[in-house]
Amino acid sequence: MHRGWHGHGRGGRGPGRGGWQQADLPGTEDVEAWFAGRLPDGWFTSAPEVTIDREEILIVGELAPVEGEYADTDTGRAERAAAAAGRISRFRESTRDERIEIARQAEHRYGRKVAWGARIGDVEELFTVASVPVMTRLRQPERIVLDTLVDAGVARSRSDALAWAVRLVGQHADEWLTELREAMAKVDELRSKGPTGDSDPQ
Structure with missing residues (x-):
């Protein structure tokens, strides 16, 4: 599977x-x-x-x-x-x-x-x-969320807090993520086919 x-x-x-x-x-x-x-x-x-x-x-x-x-x-x-x-x-x-x-x-x-x-x-x-490692830029409100998780003992560091948040999203948004991946697969399929290049009507 x-x-x-x-x-x-x-x-x-x-x-x-x-x-x-x-x-x-x-x-x-x-x-x-x-x-x-x-x-x-x-x-x-x-x-x-x-x-x-x-x-x-x-x-x-x-x-x-x-x-x-x-x-x-x-x-x-x-x-x-x-x-x-x-x-x-x-x-x-x-x-x-x-x-x-x-x-x-x-x-x-x-x-x-x-x-x-x-x-x-x-x-x-x-x-x-x-x-x-994943490089990202976070604004202050987002950093505060991570710092709250660290201060509460949920995570040891901001990077741990970010990983925890990603796992949480994955657990609770699995159906949505699956639909998104299926849509992306369809885009890839259409992109690979490309235009036929034949503009003359049949």
């Missing part, structure tokens, strides 16, 4: 040079198929979730559930979560060398770093996820 900014033509969408298109980035149209063919059989129970932006490809796969009976109590749920976390940790360690090699090949092919993650039920852990 794929989510996030999926590249069309040459590169992913996003503001910057070239408008929506990033002409200096390789395309990612076949990224899911490439990983499906490259990942070892048995790593995940189903096709992994693939998220792409201009800097990173994130692969998150579902692992086999942990065995054992856990009571439907706070203690039982905590034990089940701990068992899932242990299995995810084992997967991370046992696949490290091969994941590094796959990431190296994918970085060469797609021009982006590769990050990994695994989940079992509602327990999820991300590995080696890139932290990319």
Whole structure:
């Protein structure tokens, strides 16, 4: 399953040079198929979730559930979560060398770093996820919002506060963001078709 900014033509969408298109980035149209063919059989129970932006490809796969009976109590749920976390940790360690090699090949092919993650039920852990600095200018009212989050202990710094705010928007505006991405994909499709160049009526 794929989510996030999926590249069309040459590169992913996003503001910057070239408008929506990033002409200096390789395309990612076949990224899911490439990983499906490259990942070892048995790593995940189903096709992994693939998220792409201009800097990173994130692969998150579902692992086999942990065995054992856990009571439907706070203690039982905590034990089940701990068992899932242990299995995810084992997967991370046992696949490290091969994941590094796959990431190296994918970085060469797609021009982006590769990050990994695994989940079992509602327990999820991300590995080696890139932290990319983003330059921005904020006016005083916006800075005050960030400083309030810092002063309240919600964030350790303005950059942490900004990341927290972005996550919050993503959680509460998912439907709107999905519609926006679909509209952008349609714009890309129309842009790639271009005018026919035939102005004579038929």
